Amino acid sequence: MQSFRLDGKVAIVTGSSRGIGRAIAELFAEAGARVVVSGRNQAPCDEVADAIRAKGGEAIAVTARISDQAQLENLVVRTRQEWGRIDVLVCNAAINPHYGSFADLSDQAFERMMTNNVLSNLWLCKMVGPEMRERREGSIIFTISIGALKASTVIGMYGVTKAADYALARSLAAEWGPDGVRVNCIAPGLVVTEFARALYENPETRAKREAETPLRRLGQPEDIAGAALLLAAPAGAFITGQMIVVDGGRMIV
Numbered sequence: 378m379q380s381f382r383l384d385g386k387v388a389i390v391t392g393s394s395r396g397i398g399r400a401i402a403e404l405f406a407e408a409g410a411r412v413v414v415s416g417r418n419q420a421p422c423d424e425v426a427d428a429i430r431a432k433g434g435e436a437i438a439v440t441a442r443i444s445d446q447a448q449l450e451n452l453v454v455r456t457r458q459e460w461g462r463i464d465v466l467v468c469n470a471a472i473n474p475h476y477g478s479f480a481d482l483s484d485q486a487f488e489r490m491m492t493n494n495v496l497s498n499l500w501l502c503k504m505v506g507p508e509m510r511e512r513r514e515g516s517i518i519f520t521i522s523i524g525a526l527k528a529s530t531v532i533g534m535y536g537v538t539k540a541a542d543y544a545l546a547r548s549l550a551a552e553w554g555p556d557g558v559r560v561n562c563i564a565p566g567l568v569v570t571e572f573a574r575a576l577y578e579n580p581e582t583r584a585k586r587e588a589e590t591p592l593r594r595l596g597q598p599e600d601i602a603g604a605a606l607l608l609a610a611p612a613g614a615f616i617t618g619q620m621i622v623v624d625g626g627r628m629i630v
Contacts, residue, residue: 380612384409387460388609389452391443391501392470394421396570397520400598401467401605406434408606410465413456414438443470443497444489453504462512463505465609468498468542469520473535476575482534494538495545502549506558513557516609519546520601521562523624531576539564543620550618559617561608566624568596591626 388405392398394416406412406429414425414436422438429436439455441448456463472493475486498519509515524536525543543562550560567576567586577583577595587593604621607613622628 381606381610382409383465383606383610386410386464386609387413387456387462388465388467389413389415389456389463389501389505390467390469391415391441391452391497392520393467394418394425396572397565397568397598397601398467398469399425400602401469402436403429403434404599404602404606405465405609406432406436408610410609411435411460412437413452413459415441415452416470417442444493446500449497449500450504453501463508464514465516465518466501466505467518467520467605467609468501470497471520471535471538471572473532473572475534476531478530479533487534490534490538491541494535495541498542499545502545502560506549506553509558510553510556515558516613517546517549517558517560518605518608519543519560519562520605521564521620523564523566523622523628525562525564525620526622526628546620547618554617559608559613561613561616561618562620563601563604563608564620564622564624565601566590566596566622566627568598568601570598589627589630590624591630594625596623596625 388410390402393402393414402412414422416422419440426436426438441452519542521539521542525539546560546562
């Protein structure tokens with residue numbers, strides 16, 4: 378369907394050397410987008426870009442640490458040098474170095490998580506927003522978490538950063554909507570990725586989580602990629618300021 382095509386569009390996907398980001402980058406390329414694969418290390422990014430090109434897609438790899446504003450600026454500049462524009466931005470990369478009580482959360486960890494998970498998204502939006510607003514078209518997508526919606530005694534600080542991302546997305550959507558730029562969030566439940574391994578590697582914990590989820594399974598990266606395509610493509614042209622929860626039903630029980 379043409380409504381789910383991205384032909385002629387250029388998309389940056391951060392944190393796309395593995396997991397959810399990789400699945401999004403690959404699906405975007407299948408839908409016709411020119412994709413910029415980005416992550417901290419060159420070799421994994423090259424691997425994903427090579428795999429996309431091997432299937433007939435278009436992709437380049439540009440490394441960037443999301444905590445480094447200069448590296449993010451380079452990511453945007455390199456994209457424009459290669460393809461002249463940016464139509465879709467997926468802020469997918471994030472960190473979660475703290476598991477456990479807020480009582481044990483250091484100021485350093487708090488600041489590091491807020492910089493990586495929130496401020497970096499604002500930096501990127503401010504870098505790509507002007508050209509999108511000038512063209513009166515663009516889609517920005519934040520990968521957040523159902524942790525933004527519910528309490529946790531394990532990943533509470535991560536949830537704080539993702540709730541902040543949702544607030545940022547809503548306000549940007551309101552501010553930039555008159556210029557045709559859409560800003561949305563995807564809130565995954567527990568997805569089988571290396572990033573979330575600590576939450577499901579214990580067989581008993583995993584079985585309990587699956588039993589609590591109406592679809593009786595954990596998510597896969599591909600489950601999230603479909604929602605991202607909806608928000609990036611013409612099919613989602615009237616969706617902005619929203620959070621799409623993709624969690625197998627976990628939040629309804």
